Amino acid sequence: MSEDFVNKMADLKEEEVLALTKKRLAAGEDPNKILADNTAAMAIVGKRFAGGEYFLPELVFSGELLKEVMALVTPHLKESSAKTKKLGKVVIGTVAGDIHDIGLNIVEFMLDVNGFEVTNLGVDVPVEKFVKAVHDINPPVLGLSGFLTPAFDAMKETVEALEKAGLRKNLKIMIGGGQMDDEVRKYAKADAYGKDAMAAVTLSKQWIGAK
Amino acid sequence: MEKKWTELTPDEKREQRFRRWLSPPGVTFASPQAEKLYKERVTRFSKAFTLQKPDRVPCILPSMGLYAAYYAGTNLATVMYDFDEMKRAWRKVLHEFDADTFVPPVLVPPGPSLDAVDYKLYKWPGHGLTRSTLSYQAVEGEYMKADEYDALIRDPSDFWLRTYLPRVFGALKGFTQLPSWTSFEEIVTGNFLPFANPEVQAGFNAMAKAGMESLKWIAAVGEISAEALAMGFPGVMSALAKAPFDTLGDTLRGTQGIMTDIFRQPEKVHAAMERIAPIAINNALSSVAMAAAPIVMMPLHKGADSFMSVKQYETFYWPTFKKVVMAFVNEGIVPVLFAEGSYNKRLDIIGDFPKGTVAWYFDQTDIFEAKKKIGNRCCIMGNVPSSLIMTGTPQQVKEHCRKLIEVCGQGGGYVLAGGANVDEGNPENMRAMMEAAKEYGKY
Numbered sequence: 001m002s003e004d005f006v007n008k009m010a011d012l013k014e015e016e017v018l019a020l021t022k023k024r025l026a027a028g029e030d031p032n033k034i035l036a037d038n039t040a041a042m043a044i045v046g047k048r049f050a051g052g053e054y055f056l057p058e059l060v061f062s063g064e065l066l067k068e069v070m071a072l073v074t075p076h077l078k079e080s081s082a083k084t085k086k087l088g089k090v091v092i093g094t095v096a097g098d099i100h101d102i103g104l105n106i107v108e109f110m111l112d113v114n115g116f117e118v119t120n121l122g123v124d125v126p127v128e129k130f131v132k133a134v135h136d137i138n139p140p141v142l143g144l145s146g147f148l149t150p151a152f153d154a155m156k157e158t159v160e161a162l163e164k165a166g167l168r169k170n171l172k173i174m175i176g177g178g179q180m181d182d183e184v185r186k187y188a189k190a191d192a193y194g195k196d197a198m199a200a201v202t203l204s205k206q207w208i209g210a211k
Numbered sequence: 212m213e214k215k216w217t218e219l220t221p222d223e224k225r226e227q228r229f230r231r232w233l234s235p236p237g238v239t240f241a242s243p244q245a246e247k248l249y250k251e252r253v254t255r256f257s258k259a260f261t262l263q264k265p266d267r268v269p270c271i272l273p274s275m276g277l278y279a280a281y282y283a284g285t286n287l288a289t290v291m292y293d294f295d296e297m298k299r300a301w302r303k304v305l306h307e308f309d310a311d312t313f314v315p316p317v318l319v320p321p322g323p324s325l326d327a328v329d330y331k332l333y334k335w336p337g338h339g340l341t342r343s344t345l346s347y348q349a350v351e352g353e354y355m356k357a358d359e360y361d362a363l364i365r366d367p368s369d370f371w372l373r374t375y376l377p378r379v380f381g382a383l384k385g386f387t388q389l390p391s392w393t394s395f396e397e398i399v400t401g402n403f404l405p406f407a408n409p410e411v412q413a414g415f416n417a418m419a420k421a422g423m424e425s426l427k428w429i430a431a432v433g434e435i436s437a438e439a440l441a442m443g444f445p446g447v448m449s450a451l452a453k454a455p456f457d458t459l460g461d462t463l464r465g466t467q468g469i470m471t472d473i474f475r476q477p478e479k480v481h482a483a484m485e486r487i488a489p490i491a492i493n494n495a496l497s498s499v500a501m502a503a504a505p506i507v508m509m510p511l512h513k514g515a516d517s518f519m520s521v522k523q524y525e526t527f528y529w530p531t532f533k534k535v536v537m538a539f540v541n542e543g544i545v546p547v548l549f550a551e552g553s554y555n556k557r558l559d560i561i562g563d564f565p566k567g568t569v570a571w572y573f574d575q576t577d578i579f580e581a582k583k584k585i586g587n588r589c590c591i592m593g594n595v596p597s598s599l600i601m602t603g604t605p606q607q608v609k610e611h612c613r614k615l616i617e618v619c620g621q622g623g624g625y626v627l628a629g630g631a632n633v634d635e636g637n638p639e640n641m642r643a644m645m646e647a648a649k650e651y652g653k654y
Binding site (some may be wrong): 060149 | 348466467471519633
């Protein structure tokens with residue numbers, strides 16, 4: 001692992017990181033090592049975000065930076081690149097009637113850098129799509145996002161549909177976003193309300209049993 | 212001798228505007244009682260906004276957005292197209308709720324106009340969202356590209372006309388071929404040619420159609436506004452304005468774009484906001500000039516705690532936002548600053564306005580802390596949680612309001628309000644808010 005590279009990336013030094021990436025690739029370094037450094041750097045970004053040192057702008061920019069590095073590295077990757085072991089599966093999505101995705105994407109990012117295998121169903125997800133995803137993917141954790149007050153009912157309907165489909169028993173459901181709080185959690189019969197993206201990580205770890 | 216408007220101090224300007232709000236020209240009240248109630252209500256708000264003690268705490272119900280559609284048993288999809296239904300719904304709220312203010316259906320967009328221009332910035336029920344959805348929602352996107360800052364800064368109106376509008380209005384895609392309007396100078400020769408282009412003409416025709424459809428809409432909205440005023444319900448917002456950072460971040464670049472620009476081209480972000488600020492000011496000033504209430508509502512978006520650090524807020528959000536707010540203050544207008552989300556980490560910054568000139572309307576901020584920190588300078592508004600209004604009982608709502616009034620109402624300068632508008636929910640919970648204001652809010 002190149003400590004210098006990881007730190008520069010975590011500090012969001014765009015030009016230096018891109019120059020270093022090119023240099024490492026030109027020197028014939030194993031691109032998988034760069035990928036491992038990416039992961040390490042993103043974990044630091046995630047930590048700084050959770051600690052209140054980084055905010056949305058840093059998170060978004062780190063994502064941009066990652067994309068740029070990946071664009072350089074991908075042509076050099078062989079198919080056999082080692083897959084890292086994931087902690088567990090989490091399915092997330094913004095409920096029906098709501099197209100807000102900023103919070104949803106932060107949660108995806110934070111879960112991903114903390115080692116979860118995330119399936120992001122996107123926005124305005126109909127109840128049936130959640131049911132199908134939970135049925136097909138069988139995740140231990142489902143995250144419902146919503147920004148507006150109509151999402152209260154959409155969340156409730158989603159949870160009820162999962163109950164009806166017999167998929168609720170081994171599933172933990174967390175909710176978050178805009179006007180959500182613990183009152184809504186009770187109303188929608190979810191298991192927990194998380195006030196920010198880090199809460200989604202903490203809850204998932206707690207439920208999946210990872211430390 | 213009477214002083215000219217430009218010679219008045221901000222306080223004198225505000226006094227004049229408040230006097231006009233109190234006795235609005237052209238309004239005939241339905242009865243002497245309605246006029247009396249109107250004046251009481253305006254006085255109540257005026258005093259609260261300027262940090263004085265009114266007769267009691269004024270109240271703005273969270274049912275003042277799109278709630279009427281739900282309440283009247285119809286929905287947004289219907290009232291956006293059927294203006295008789297729109298009138299019926301808003302009239303029902305007007306007649307069946309005791310309130311201190313009334314907001315006519317100005318927030319219901321005219322569906323036929325949006326269709327005529329093929330509006331892409333928003334989705335609404337029946338148009339990208341299922342028909343039963345009760346609100347419209349913005350579609351995040353990069354409506355201005357990262358390398359277009361210079362074009363925006365050089366001439367914002369031109370950028371809007373020939374670049375931005377064709378992107379958000381499908382029917383205006385021909386406007387990319389328009390000449391710059393400033394090319395018309397001296398004897399005109401070839402400048403008319405682009406107007407012979409069928410795509411350009413289609414754009415103008417679509418705009419004309421949107422305009423004609425809007426005439427029907429404004430007739431309906433105007434009818435309800437006039438009725439509400441005649442019955443004695445004042446309006447409390449005459450214009451909307453945005454913080455320059457939000458115009459850039461929401462309308463133009465999108466979240467992804469603006470957050471990246473902060474790192475890659477910060478000086479352009481600043482220059483663009485400086486350019487946008489006077490435009491925001493002038494747009495709102497001309498709207499206020501046409502209405503009775505001297506109040507500009509500023510829905511604030513990307514400056515919330517979760518969007519950026521305190522340092523980023525101070526650097527990127529606050530300076531041009533403050534400039535816009537101060538322009539209103541100096542014109543004697545009360546800016547109502549709606550802080551969506553939470554502003555707990557901004558409380559040491561946001562009170563920096565002349566005493567009694569602005570109102571901060573909080574959503575999820577710790578409002579008791581806000582009262583403590585900025586309550587001696589700014590009017591405080593808010594913040595019965597939407598979740599409580601949607602899922603709680605009237606007793607719970609009333610009890611919550613009692614606590615809010617006890618703490619925030621101390622010494623005046625407080626308006627009881629929801630945290631955000633709700634689009635559905637138990638009407639008894641709204642009535643409980645009003646009851647609380649009357650029962651616990653007397654000074």
